[in-house]
Amino acid sequence: MTSHIFGGPDTPKKLRCLQKYLQAFAIALRDQQFACVYIDAFAGSGSRTEVRPGIPLFGSELAEPEEVTTPGSARIAIEINPPMHSIVLIEQDSARFAQLQALKAEYPDRQIIPRQGDANELVQRLCRGMKWRGSEKIGRGVRGVIFLDPYGMEVSWATVKAIADTEALDCWYFFPLSGLYRNAPRDPTKLSSGKQASLDRVLGATDWRERWYDHKNTSRDMFEDADQAIRRADVDAIERYVKERLQTAFKGAVLDPVRLHHKNGPPLASLFFAVSNPSPPAVALATRMASHILSSGRSSQTRSR
Numbered sequence: 001m002t003s004h005i006f007g008g009p010d011t012p013k014k015l016r017c018l019q020k021y022l023q024a025f026a027i028a029l030r031d032q033q034f035a036c037v038y039i040d041a042f043a044g045s046g047s048r049t050e051v052r053p054g055i056p057l058f059g060s061e062l063a064e065p066e067e068v069t070t071p072g073s074a075r076i077a078i079e080i081n082p083p084m085h086s087i088v089l090i091e092q093d094s095a096r097f098a099q100l101q102a103l104k105a106e107y108p109d110r111q112i113i114p115r116q117g118d119a120n121e122l123v124q125r126l127c128r129g130m131k132w133r134g135s136e137k138i139g140r141g142v143r144g145v146i147f148l149d150p151y152g153m154e155v156s157w158a159t160v161k162a163i164a165d166t167e168a169l170d171c172w173y174f175f176p177l178s179g180l181y182r183n184a185p186r187d188p189t190k191l192s193s194g195k196q197a198s199l200d201r202v203l204g205a206t207d208w209r210e211r212w213y214d215h216k217n218t219s220r221d222m223f224e225d226a227d228q229a230i231r232r233a234d235v236d237a238i239e240r241y242v243k244e245r246l247q248t249a250f251k252g253a254v255l256d257p258v259r260l261h262h263k264n265g266p267p268l269a270s271l272f273f274a275v276s277n278p279s280p281p282a283v284a285l286a287t288r289m290a291s292h293i294l295s296s297g298r299s300s301q302t303r304s305r
């Protein structure tokens with residue numbers, strides 16, 4: 001089987017946040033009347049392989065790098081106890097999808113639903129088709145957690161909006177800061193129409209053009225008069241903008257994210273947590289559980305930097 005090599009030094013932190021939240025969520029909802037679902041929209045293969053440099057045991061002699069495999073988000077979710085009622089695993093890549101099917105076969109007593117295809121299409125369909133509040137046929141309502149863990153700018157705003165509109169899902173979103181950076185160069189002459197369209201699709205808005213770019217002559221279109229303009233928004237401002245965008249969709253809450261970094265230091269992504277359910281007790285519970293997890297993620301960041 002092929003190994004799924006992805007992520008960087010902060011990937012274990014991301015997966016720890018997810019694991020801790022799913023554990024707390026499963027315990028908190030154990031005695032409530034809801035069915036609990038976990039949706040892994042970019043599920044990968046079920047495990048993560050990391051290549052670690054070998055330890056030079058004989059002076060400077062180069063040691064072989066070693067491959068270390070640990071559970072990925074799908075296996076982490078399956079192993080939560082008490083178990084979630086249903087686990088939906090979405091993956092586009094055929095080889096990784098086959099690994100998810102093998103993972104399902106390891107747990108014949110569990111309701112694990114692997115789906116191969118585009119996460120945007122499948123998540124939107126699921127969010128709009130599910131009777132979250134319950135129905136005569138299925139009885140109880142459904143509550144859940146969704147994890148958006150793309151490589152880059154794959155998640156469309158329409159997907160984020162469909163999740164928020166369920167008013168039933170808590171969402172962990174690994175938001176691609178470095179993708180935004182790449183698509184919003186400081187020099188707007190490099191901002192191609194393709195890059196602009198990509199940013200519009202991920203952010204679901206067009207006002208980032210005015211919010212992020214400074215231009216001296218405000219009476220002219222900065223994209224026509226490109227040499228007058230420059231991106232003034234730094235990574236903090238971009239992250240704040242993303243939080244504002246999420247707040248327009250999620251009626252419950254959007255917490256300050258934990259920022260994760262590349263191996264050599266620059267920001268890679270921000271791990272956001274958002275609550276779609278507007279009911280005050282649901283918001284209070286989800287916020288209490290997630291803010292504790294996020295703040296321990298932030299303090300481990302300070303210690304290791």
Ligand SMILES: C[S@@+](CC[C@H](N)C(=O)[O-])C[C@H]1O[C@@H](n2cnc3c(N)ncnc32)[C@H](O)[C@@H]1O
Nearest residue numbers: 042043044072073091092093118119149150151
């Ligand atoms: C960062 S990896 C996910 C890792 C996984 N969450 C884990 O912890 O093991 C991103 C995954 O998304 C898949 N992917 C990329 N674009 C996709 C799309 N549009 N729809 C569904 N899956 C996609 C990739 O094949 C890859 O396996």
